[in-house]
Amino acid sequence: MNSTNSISLKNLGSDLPAGLVVFLVALPLCLGISLASGAPLLGGVIAGVVGGIVVSLVSGSQLSVSGPAAGLTVIVLNGITKLGSFEAFQLAVVIAGVLQLILGFLKAGIIGHYFPSSVIKGMLAAIGLTLILKQIPHFLGADKDFFGEMEFFQFDGRNTFTEMVYAFEHIEKGALLVGVISLLIIVLWDKPRFKKYALFKFVPSALIAVIVALGINYFFKASAPVLTINTEHLVQLPTMDSWTKLVAQLTQPDWSALGNMDVYILAITIAIIASLETLLSVEAVDRMDPLKRVTPTNRELKAQGFGNFISGLLGGLPMTAVIVRSSANINAGGKTKVSAFFHGILLLISVLFLSSVLNQIPLSALAAVLLVVGFKLTKPSLYVSQFKLGLEQFIPFIVTILAILFTDLLIGISIGLAIGVFFILKANYKTPYFFHKEKHKQGEVIRLQLSENVSFLNKASILLTLHHLPDNSEIIVDGSKSTFIDYDVLDAIQNFKINAQERNIRLHLQNIPEVVSTNAH
Structure with a gap:
């Protein structure tokens, strides 16, 4: 069985600390996205809980983390306004979930394989840069915009760069001090020289940074009030101290809106955008794995559809697989879907029991966590x-980065994809391409003979063929007749070579050039 279809508990030592780090990153993102969407604050947390607990169980991805996405903020805000109530919007989310389930059964997930690796890597690098640019104002304690905002143009009329200029002119000394100390703790704690000690290996640096940040802010209140961090620059979680109060806050979809055509138009929009963002995210996560x-990918669409169906029923926002949380998960050492599940459990517990403590966490400490995540996504060596x-x-690669920085994720990806397709068509102008698999019997060596010219357009069929090869088999991938093999195909074959070891597949590459991996870690 493919390893993506099972849950393993043998990695709890890695997954539980990673889940804790993802929780610390996800909580303010859930609240910030709710705030920017004009939705109840609880709506983002519900989506995070469902994404963590429900989607992780159904999904085939071991490392992606789902929750409310900043890329859907404008759609949610406009949708609630147009439909006139959040309950009617919930109905659209429920229908969007059903549509995603249908897309999964129709096997629409294959579209994720048609994004060139240069565009996917550009997306990751751009998200890294965006994280750094967006977190610097929070790090300085001078940003009133919601935590997790990813758009270039902002709700207050500023843009990413003018916001930074404003932040440097209005620094909050206490927040900056907490941010600097938190960043130093994370960087030093994760140094390889310290990882030989159990404390440094199993206790996540982000947790230590947050605990120290809490202690520093309490010290400010008691001994240096002038440095005390303002409430608007702390986590702001709704206070609910019992299961009964939580249930009382849940809202039901407005089923009477089933006759409103605008509900269906919005549902289709959410389903398409959320599906695209999910497929892009899981493709990127697989590269970082x-x-x-x-x-x-088809199973992932079903998982997201089921998650959105449940989220809509409970009063949550629509969700996608989210690259920021997923990157934090990988960088924190997550190994399996247990980390995503655990982060969902922590989100639920935090709503019920920990709001008074969590509301004292400075956003500058969490910004330090995301600054490190951002740097790992956009290392100079990648360029x-x-x-x-x-x-x-x-x-x-570079066009995708610039387009995402100055627009948003989906528009930027579209521009990068258009440029990538131009080079693909240029490479495929002269010669045809095909991918040939010889017939084989049980126990015989399987030979995959590549054609004379193998382009990126062959990537999806090659990935599908490699993915369905039987475990415990012997495979020869022969490129001796090939005069050109696209980098994306070579990259896919090299990635499969690593995956093949887990499936006990003996893989032999003949006349297949080695490629240097440029995946972000």
Whole structure:
């Protein structure tokens, strides 16, 4: 059985601390996205809980984390306004979930394989840069915009860069001090020289940073009131101290809106955008996975559809697989879906029992966590390695970064994809391409003979073929007849080589060039 279909408890030592880090990152994001969407604050937390607990159980991805996405903020805000009530909007989320389930059964997930690696890597690098740019104001204690905002143009009329200028002119000294200390703790705690000690290995640096930040702010209140961090720069969780109060806050969809055509238009919009963002995210997560496991994309669409169906019923926002949380999960050492599940449990517990403590956490400490995540996504070495691959890889990569920085995720990806397709068509102008698999019997060696010219357009069929090869088999991938093999195909084969070891597949590559991995970690 493919490893993506099972839950393993043998990695609890890695997954539980990673789940804690994801929880610390996800909580303010859930609240901030709710705030920006004009929805009840609890709506974002509900989506986070459902994404963590429900979607992780149904999904085939081991490392992606689902929850409310900043990319859907404008759609949610406009949808609630147009429909006239949040309850009518809930109905649209329920219907969107059903549509995603249908897309999964129709096997629409294959579209995720048609995004060039240069565009996916550009997306990751752009998200890293965006995280850094967006968190600096929170780090300085001078940003009143919601935590987790990812758009270039902001609700207060500023943009990403003018917001930074404003932040440097209105620094809150206490928040900055907490942020700097938190960042130093995270960087030093994660140094390899300390990882040989059990405390440094199993206790996440983000947790230590948050605990120290809490202590510093309490010290400010008692001994240096001038440095005390303002409430608007702390986590702001709704206070509910019992299960009864939580249930009382849940709202039901307005079923009377079933006759409103605007509900269905909004549902289709949410289903399409959420599905695209999910497929892009899981493709990126698979690239960052050290084990190179492959997420079954059709199953992921079903999981997201089921999650949105449940979230809509309970009063939650629509969700996607979210690259920020997923990156935090991988960087914190998560190994399986247990970490995502655990983060969902912690979100639920936090709503019920921990709001008074969590509401004292400075956002500058959480910004420090995301600054580190952002840097790991957009390391300088990534740009160097992409440049060395040639202009046909570097140009789509850098265009995607710039487009996302100055617009948003989906528009930027679309622009990068258009540039990537141009180079693909240019490469495929002269010669045809095909992928051939010889017939084989049980126990015989399977030979996959590549054609004379193998382009990126062959990537999806090659991935599908490799993914369905039987475990415990012997495979030869032969490129001896190939005069050109696209980098994306080579990258997919090299990633499969790592995954094959887990499935006990003996893989032999003949005349297949080695490629240098440029995946972010």
